[in-house]
Amino acid sequence: MLYLIGLGLGDATDITVKGLEVVKQCSRAYLEAYTSILTVGKEALEEFYGRELILADRETVEQEADSILKDAKECDVAFLVVGDPFGATTHSDLVLRAVKLGIPYRVIHNASIMSAVGCCGLQLYNFGETVSVVFWTDTWKPESFFDKIQRNRQNGMHTLCLLDIKVKEQSLENLMKGKKIFEPPRYMCVNQAAEQLLAIIQNRKLQGEEPEITENTICVGLARIGATDQKIASGTLQQMTMVDLGDPLHSMIITSTLHPLERDMLKLFAVDDSSFTN
Template structure:
């Protein structure tokens, strides 16, 4: 049995009772560590909370070498843990398909997802979001422009965009860094992005939500990770009022 367990947004206490019971009953517990993180709890704190060891998994382990995990799931109960929700912003459909092809029973225990949390924190209505995108750190001789292309297409259809910010080892992209990159892409295309909403530490007791122009957010202090960015389209009256009251627009 392989159960995908969503851990929620920020720390060990975000998990559902159902998810916690599954982990404590599991024979083996694995933690996916590359698409997102519970920034408010270390792996050691999770192990203490669950009362059992947690084995970290990285992209290569899950996408290229999942055989050991699947072998265990053929005869024992395996909990596969993910920050957020396993099948939303941190999708693991491929792993579930591989398990199904081997005749392994699977289940999903959902957790709070950043894709829905941003709506509550920003007041932007969920049905007005278009395709999301990920913004990676540029590398030498590589400056991807796909994120701007996604944003531009959404804006043309009057749709908001969630921009997921890159995580690389111990390096976490910040809202100001992301804004600077998107503004640079926009300038290369002879245009500007009129408004951004930056969010930091969603799910914590002290999240930060700020709305403004690129120049405003590029100099704003958002504090520790994790950060996420939204590019809003034209605002409904209630969306604007919400951002004015809760995000300093």
């Protein structure tokens, strides 16, 4: 059996009792380590689970899936994913490959950032399409996510922005030389995401547009949701460029029309109460 097990958000103790039982008894346990992170590393998980974990980076999962699935017809293999196995990232490829090989599979769900952001008080019902905000480079500054946020807002829907993660990336030079030297991991913070959004708004204004989203649009910055030291800050997009939310992972929400109860909840996390007076 292939078990896809969500680890939730936070630390080692956020796994479910059901998930922990499987992790303890299975033959091999892989840790997917490229789409999200917990506040603790592999070693802390191994200590809590009382077993060895095999780190599975993107290359392993995409190119060596068969080694992950080896013998999974006869024994139990666990594939551990931060959050939920079908949350922000789906692992459909692995499931489809398992099914093709006649290997039964089971999903053990857990909290995903896609639903846990509800803790800021915004109704999950009222979210539209989720967008990814990627790190801009000197030559690549995609803006398409901005149009999705605008469309959501026009329809009265909030937008969850998942912020870029760069793990095990090679520099262009090392890539061309075929050198397997990796850059340090990078995680986009709320400040950077807000800066990029403001830059797009500037661009649009220069082009004569009147963007639906402005520097005064109410946003929510979230960091390390589920961890003991999680932080939530609400305020204008402009204020989001200045908030200090600390270590990764960060996410950001661009709000649309706020219901009174949503507004009351967001005020609990206000950078500056006066942002909510209008």
